Amino acid sequence: MAHLKHRHAALGRGACESRTRCIVARAAATFDPANVVKGIFKSSNGAPAAHGADVAKRVISDESKYVLHTYARAPVVISHGKGAKMWDVEGKEYIDMAAGIAVNALGHSDAQWFAALAEQAQQLAHTSNLYHTQPQVELAKRLVENSFADKAFFCNTGTEANEGAIKFARKWARVQAGVDPYDANAVAPYELVSFTSCFHGRTMGALALTYKEQYKTPFYPMMPGHRLAEYNNLDSAAAVIEKGKTAAVFVEPVQGEGGITPSKLAFLKGLRELCDEAGALLVFDEVQCGLGRTGKLWGHQLYGVEPDMMTLAKPLAGGLPIGAVLLKQHVADVMNPGDHGSTFAGNPLVCHVACTVFDIIQNPTFLTSVEQKGHRLREGLKRTMGNNPHVKEVRGVGLLVGVQLDMMAGPVVDAARDMGVLAITAGKGDVIRLVPPLVVTDAEIDKCCEVLGTAISKVAP
Ligand SMILES: Cc1ncc(COP(=O)(O)O)c(C=O)c1O
Numbered sequence: 001m002a003h004l005k006h007r008h009a010a011l012g013r014g015a016c017e018s019r020t021r022c023i024v025a026r027a028a029a030t031f032d033p034a035n036v037v038k039g040i041f042k043s044s045n046g047a048p049a050a051h052g053a054d055v056a057k058r059v060i061s062d063e064s065k066y067v068l069h070t071y072a073r074a075p076v077v078i079s080h081g082k083g084a085k086m087w088d089v090e091g092k093e094y095i096d097m098a099a100g101i102a103v104n105a106l107g108h109s110d111a112q113w114f115a116a117l118a119e120q121a122q123q124l125a126h127t128s129n130l131y132h133t134q135p136q137v138e139l140a141k142r143l144v145e146n147s148f149a150d151k152a153f154f155c156n157t158g159t160e161a162n163e164g165a166i167k168f169a170r171k172w173a174r175v176q177a178g179v180d181p182y183d184a185n186a187v188a189p190y191e192l193v194s195f196t197s198c199f200h201g202r203t204m205g206a207l208a209l210t211y212k213e214q215y216k217t218p219f220y221p222m223m224p225g226h227r228l229a230e231y232n233n234l235d236s237a238a239a240v241i242e243k244g245k246t247a248a249v250f251v252e253p254v255q256g257e258g259g260i261t262p263s264k265l266a267f268l269k270g271l272r273e274l275c276d277e278a279g280a281l282l283v284f285d286e287v288q289c290g291l292g293r294t295g296k297l298w299g300h301q302l303y304g305v306e307p308d309m310m311t312l313a314k315p316l317a318g319g320l321p322i323g324a325v326l327l328k329q330h331v332a333d334v335m336n337p338g339d340h341g342s343t344f345a346g347n348p349l350v351c352h353v354a355c356t357v358f359d360i361i362q363n364p365t366f367l368t369s370v371e372q373k374g375h376r377l378r379e380g381l382k383r384t385m386g387n388n389p390h391v392k393e394v395r396g397v398g399l400l401v402g403v404q405l406d407m408m409a410g411p412v413v414d415a416a417r418d419m420g421v422l423a424i425t426a427g428k429g430d431v432i433r434l435v436p437p438l439v440v441t442d443a444e445i446d447k448c449c450e451v452l453g454t455a456i457s458k459v460a461p
Contacts, residue, residue: 159201
């Protein structure tokens with residue numbers, strides 16, 4: 001909470017001067033999510049809360065009636081969490097190895113996260129980007145001073161971060177080509193390259209880059225100018241990265257959704273060279289692998305290759321919606337006021353919480369612990385699952401771990417959930433993906449390994 005104290009001092013408020021502030025600090029120190037949840041399912045007339053099973057039934061049936069069916073949800077109604085544990089409304093306990101798809105980096109109901117949220121919420125939540133606010137600048141400063149970048153742009157999700165990077169790349173290429181970027185008839189490089197098995201999001205620009213055809217076909221036509229190359233194959237990349245045509249190359253240093261596949265060192269290094277030769281930008285999508293998940297602050301630090309832009313999102317505000325694009329100055333220089341924007345982006349509430357999350361994660365001791373826990377998880381999975389004939393490989397870096405099967409992973413994930421471990425799938429549905437909160441404990445990791453070992457031997461002995 002160093003930066004909270006710092007902010008108080010900077011604002012001349014001294015140490016916690018208002019009574020409300022002290023109450024918030026005390027509440028954070030004694031916060032127990034179980035106490036909160038006790039109040040959630042009370043009926044409006046004050047009668048005793050419905051039984052958990054009835055609540056679950058009602059929520060699932062109302063969801064089917066009122067919520068658009070774009071997700072095949074697991075039949076579980078989660079009510080609260082603490083650290084890497086979550087509980088459903090029936091009181092069943094789970095180890096959360098999914099972390100809201102690699103989002104809840106500090107786990108659930110972290111006391112410092114909650115204190116930052118409460119402190120900012122009672123001061124200022126949103127202003128739009130028409131005015132300056134201190135938390136947005138504080139966060140940008142942290143991101144820039146701890147990365148390759150010179151500027152930060154804020155948005156709200158991972159797909160929006162990629163959408164922003166696409167626009168920045170397209171305009172950069174027009175400026176580089178020496179044309180007036182506001183001339184509708186101007187011709188300049190505009191092609192964007194991405195790779196097999198990549199995932200960059202589901203809005204129309206990011207979707208065009210995303211690999212899986214089934215995500216795209218129902219919404220044809222796609223944004224023009226996309227070129228696909230084979231992941232980890234430099235010859236294939238060289239065939240589509242062309243001077244005068246390519247504006248940017250998008251790549252995940254470690255593919256997440258595609259199956260937890262790290263890039264090869266020669267591939268990322270080669271991409272950097274190909275982009276430099278072609279006068280194109282190299283964009284790293286670190287929405288899933290960035291901010292500590294690999295045991296490095298940024299995934300690309302595993303490789304020593306720097307991009308021109310990097311997109312971030314999932315863990316940055318520990319569960320609040322946020323996205324960001326980090327840019328080198330030469331890219332930032334082409335953008336003018338009015339070229340891009342978002343109403344909610346970078347609001348003080350989200351940014352203040354993100355500062356707290358960043359300060360905790362960037363600590364070298366914290367990052368080392370992620371690396372060690374990742375090692376423990378992979379070794380544990382090899383021990384408990386490695387002898388099963390359907391397990392082909394346990395792979396990944398840090399706490400971004402995948403178990404490659406020669407069958408669909410869904411039934412194993414379902415069996416593990418019944419036994420109290422929440423995991424997700426990736427790849428072609430044949431990978432068990434484990435992306436727990438970065439604060440998961442050794443005991444929770446060991447239990448997860450035991451449960452997954454039992455789950456696979458039950459489903460596919
Ligand atoms: C690498 C990568 N990029 C982009 C996205 C899209 O992020 P969001 O779902 O926040 O739009 C994801 C989401 O899984 C991702 O893993």
